[in-house]
Amino acid sequence: MAGVSEREHGTYVKYKLDGCRCYPCCFADSEYRRNRERAIAYGTWQPFVDAEPVRAHVRSLMEFGIGWKRLAALAGVPTGAMSKLLYGDQRRNMAPSKQIRPRTAAALLAVEPSLENLGSVVAVDATGTRRRLQALIRAGWPKAQLAKRMGMLPSNFGDVLTRPQVTVRTVRAVMRLYDELWQADPREHGVDNQAYSRTVNYASKLGWAPVGAWDDDTIDDPATVPDWTGKCGTSDGYDAHYNMRILPACRPCRDARAAHRRERRRAGRVPRMAEAA
Ligand SMILES: [Zn+2]
Numbered sequence: 001m002a003g004v005s006e007r008e009h010g011t012y013v014k015y016k017l018d019g020c021r022c023y024p025c026c027f028a029d030s031e032y033r034r035n036r037e038r039a040i041a042y043g044t045w046q047p048f049v050d051a052e053p054v055r056a057h058v059r060s061l062m063e064f065g066i067g068w069k070r071l072a073a074l075a076g077v078p079t080g081a082m083s084k085l086l087y088g089d090q091r092r093n094m095a096p097s098k099q100i101r102p103r104t105a106a107a108l109l110a111v112e113p114s115l116e117n118l119g120s121v122v123a124v125d126a127t128g129t130r131r132r133l134q135a136l137i138r139a140g141w142p143k144a145q146l147a148k149r150m151g152m153l154p155s156n157f158g159d160v161l162t163r164p165q166v167t168v169r170t171v172r173a174v175m176r177l178y179d180e181l182w183q184a185d186p187r188e189h190g191v192d193n194q195a196y197s198r199t200v201n202y203a204s205k206l207g208w209a210p211v212g213a214w215d216d217d218t219i220d221d222p223a224t225v226p227d228w229t230g231k232c233g234t235s236d237g238y239d240a241h242y243n244m245r246i247l248p249a250c251r252p253c254r255d256a257r258a259a260h261r262r263e264r265r266r267a268g269r270v271p272r273m274a275e276a277a
């Protein structure tokens with residue numbers, strides 16, 4: 001069980017579950033992809049295919065905490081074929097399969113370490129989970145309410161907001177909660193006006209981004225930043241913050257403005273130097 005311990009860099013698991021984008025992890029990700037794609041392409045025309053790339057794919061999946069029997073079930077492959085692929089047949093003193101049927105290969109290669117396939121106790125990066133909860137709190141859902149809806153003790157709920165990693169079970173539970181509540185008004189669901197305002201103010205003070213600042217496709221990516229204004233990170237972002245009174249302006253907008261000013265100053269300096277000459 002990986003827990004909150006550090007995973008090794010240079011692995012597809014680290015890339016995928018911790019969102020690490022360091023060079024060795026990106027390399028491991030591209031290796032995983034290349035192996036899989038090559039094996040898929042190869043399997044389309046051969047009567048039997050080389051078992052090795054498929055075995056490599058299966059082993060990567062096992063690193064994600066997906067047991068081989070569960071993997072066989074997910075792929076719809078008999079456990080016997082699966083065990084021969086991985087371990088051979090020890091009673092008959094047979095080594096792991098050298099070749100397998102293309103259909104078996106295709107079925108196994110189709111399985112990927114998606115959130116649905118992962119074991120529920122696998123620890124993953126908490127970024128998306130934290131952002132979803134912060135956005136709900138920002139929308140006026142008190143922590144105690146959210147904890148109750150998730151069947152959690154308030155103290156455990158507090159941990160979810162601060163820990164760098166959470167289990168897949170928690171990720172799934174928070175996704176369900178978010179889907180259910182992101183559009184709802186807490187005041188129509190048993191939250192009184194006072195608790196609502198207190199909660200909104202609390203989240204605003206902490207700078208937590210609202211639902212509208214996130215995109216479903218990128219909310220889990222640690223490299224993305226919230227788009228508060230719809231123009232964040234562009235040269236119009238800084239003014240947009242002022243016009244929409246979403247202050248202070250976010251970091252990417254301040255950076256964009258600084259870059260824009262540097263650019264203008266540099267452009268302005270050229271004629272002045274030309275004048276002096
Ligand atoms: Zn890394």
Ligand SMILES: [Zn+2]
Nearest residue numbers: 232237250253
């Ligand atoms: Zn911004």
